[in-house]
Amino acid sequence: MLAKISIPLFLLMLSALSIVITLIYVLRTKGRSQLKTIFCVDLLCVLVICLGVIFQDILSKNFNWNPWNFEKFIYIGTCFLPVAIFFTGLIFAKKKITFKKRYLLFFIVPALSLIVLWTNDYHHLFYKIYSYLYLSDCKVGPYMIIHNIYSYTLLFLGVIQMVNVASKNSGFFSKQTLLIVVGISIPLITNILGTIKIISMTVYITPISFAFTMLFFALSIFKFKFLGVAPVALQTIVNRISDSYLVLNENLLITDFNSTFLKTFNLSASDIREKNILEFLSTHKQYDMNLPKLENSLNRVKHSSETIVFEQHFKKINKYFTVEINNILVKGNSLGILMLFKDITQHKLDMQALKDNQDILIERERLASLGQLIGGIAHNLKSPIMSISGATEGLIDLIKEYEESIVDKDVTIDDHLAIASDMKDWISKIKSYLEYMSDIITAVKGQAVALSENTVDSFTVEELTKRVDILMKHELKKALITLNLDLKVPTSLMIHGNINGLVQVINNMISNAIQAYKGKEGQTIDLIITQEKNDVIVSVRDYAGGLPKEVQEKLFKEMITTKGKDGTGIGLFMSYSNVRAHFNGDITYSTEEGKGTIFNIILPQ
Known part of the structure; x- marks a missing residue:
């Protein structure tokens, strides 16, 4: 008659069943990963222990089979489980490892332990006295101590790695990892307490404690997705x-x-x-x-x-x-x-x-800020104002001299004519300064109107070149630089757009070309107007040696001027914005080191 199944044995059977169910579930989950593989190895090791003890209990009690033979099978799982848990912790921490030959060293002691155990009858290095039911009655051999130290060390290292991961996670992931750590700690603690004889160890303690481990693992898997843990x-x-x-x-x-x-x-x-x-x-x-x-x-x-x-x-x-x-x-x-x-x-x-007009609207938004910069043009008017003031003082002196000469009989007609000639000279100078100021004011006013108005004008090439000549004449003359006008289109060719804005852009480019010569006199700048298909192209070319790379990087990006009264303060960035806003055009450039630079204003018609 078969012996009655004890409660510990029943619990052990439930443990084995839960392990089998968990193993089947894990194997059926989609995908492959190192964490999934090593966890399956953990389950197999525990399953070997549980099945070994179950058959050991049943067959030794009912059929008098030698329990020692089952011990040899049980220890296959017992020896390799610490190694599996160590690698579980390693993979859990790193999520993925690359196999290295030195990892084989971890299997030397478990393999040696099995050999020593299987040959224990000849040397008793593992067990001096073996007891089936109560492990406390066993007397271990010297090698068992080495085996225990190595196994507990690997178990500790595996748990420590998981605890380290848990400490770096929070909330959802911390609960998940905590279940794993607690699950692993149960057999670890019970085996340590049994080894140092604080509690009485039976053959059921280790597999049942690992059953709790599998319970925690299962909870972690089903509820917290252990095998899909985010790093x-x-x-x-x-x-x-x-x-x-x-x-x-x-x-x-x-x-x-x-x-x-x-x-x-x-x-x-x-x-x-x-x-x-x-x-x-x-x-x-x-x-x-x-x-x-x-x-x-x-x-x-x-x-x-x-x-x-x-x-x-x-x-x-x-x-x-x-x-x-x-x-x-x-x-x-x-x-x-x-x-x-x-x-x-x-x-x-x-x-x-904004699909159709986004570029224009964006550029006009940028141009709106230019109104705040126009006030700076006042600095450009200081020189002519001071010159006019000086000329006024000269006229006052001449007027005073003339008043005194009226009653002076020694003053001849030629003297009166000389005084009049001096006055004409001063007036001519004042007129030139006023013309310059008028040009500046007209340019600024034209630009301000161009920024706010939404109308499209038409003007001829002749009108365009005439305005450029008027506004740039003084600056070119002062720099002793010649502007060559090369028209490859009829002067009557009509251009659609805002003439004030285009004049500002061309003047700015000519001013930049003048500056590029760095004070060298007798140089030339070409103003070229051509037509390609439906585009009118206005080009400004200099021969000043090309643009440095650091300057090229700033083109069309800065709203600054370095020319003082000689510049309009628009800058290439605002010139580009102006052409985009008022002509829906583009500006390109080509530069060659040691030779020069050409800027092309492309105006669709």
């Missing part, structure tokens, strides 16, 4: 973002996401958890995702540190997103893929509203 680096990132995100494992299964994602896409957690992102989107065509593009992007980031960004319109929710895909790498190991979804719907709507 520390990834958790740090997602804790700091407010946009929607998805975390994919190496098999492209969705392992984590935030509530923003679920709310944005009207989904529940069960809809997407552990689903392949490509398969999910292929069966949910209403989102209208560009699957080939997404698949290509995911494959590219899998094997690199590249960040891929693209825009995507999800028609079902009628929203636009910038999708950013990153490979999360830690010390060369890929921990998964992070997909960020930044909602740019409002931005896209704004851009759509």
Whole structure:
């Protein structure tokens, strides 16, 4: 008659059953990973121990089989379980390891322990006296001490690595890791207490304690997705973002996401958890995702540190997103893929509203700030004002001299004529200064009007060149530089746009060309007007040696002038903005070191 099943044996059978169920569940989960593989090894080691003790108990009690023979089988799991738990902790901490030959050293002691155990009858190095039911009655040999120290060391190291991971995580992940650490600690603590004889150790203690470990592991798996745990680096990132995100494992299964994602896409957690992102989107065509593009992007980031960004319109929710895909790498190991979804719907709507005129509106917005800079033109008027003031003093002196000469009989007609000639000279000088001031004021006024008006004028090439000549004559004359006018179009050719704005741009370019000569006299600047198809091209060329790289980097980017009264203060940046705003045109340039530079103003007609 078979012996009655004891409570410890019944618990042990339940333990074995729970391990088998857990193992089947893990094996049936999608995807492959090192963490999944090593966890299966843990389960197999514990299963070997449990089955060995179950058969040892039943067969030795009912059929008088030698329990020592079962011990040899049980210790296969007992010897290699500490090594498996150590590597579980290592992979749990690093998420992925590269196999190295030195890792084989960890298996030397377990293999040697099995050999010593299996040959114990010849040397008694493992057990001097063996007891089946009560391990406290056993007398261990000297090698058993070595085996225990090595096993407990590996168990401690495995637990420490997991505790270290737990300390770096928070909230959801801390609960998950805490279950794992507590589960591993139960057999560790019971075995230590039994080894130092604080508690009475029976053959059932170790497998039952590991049953609790599997219970905690199972809870961690089913509730907290142990095999899909997000890495520390990834958790740090997602804790700091407010946009929607998805975390994919190496098999492209969705392992984590935030509530923003679920709310944005009207989904529940069960809809997407552990689903392949490509398969999910292929069966949910209403989102209208560009699957080939997404698949290509995911494959590219899998094997690199590249960040891929693209825009995507999800028609079902009628929203636009910038999708950013990153490979999360830690010390060369890929921990998964992070997909960020930044909602740019409002931005896209704004851009759509400004589709036809966005460039012009943006440039006009920039030009609005130029009004604040126009006040600086007052500094450019100081020189002519001071000159006029000086000329006025000269006229006052001549007037005084003339008044005195009226009653002076010694003053001849020629003297009167000389005084009149001096007055004419001063008046001529005042007139030239006033003309210069008038030109400046006209230019500034024209520019100010050009900034605010929304009308398009038409003017001839002759009108354009005449204004440029008037405004630049003084500056060119002062610099002793000649402006060569090369017209390859009829002077009557009509140009559509704002003449004041175009004059400002051309003058600014000529002023820049003058400055490029750095005071060298006798140089030339070419003003060339040509026509190509429907474009009128106004070019300004100098032969001053070309633009340095550092200057090229600042072109069209700064609203500054370095020419004092000789410049309009627009700058190439504002010149470019002016052409864009008033002509819907463009400015290009070509420069050659040691030779010169040519700027081309392209005006569509």
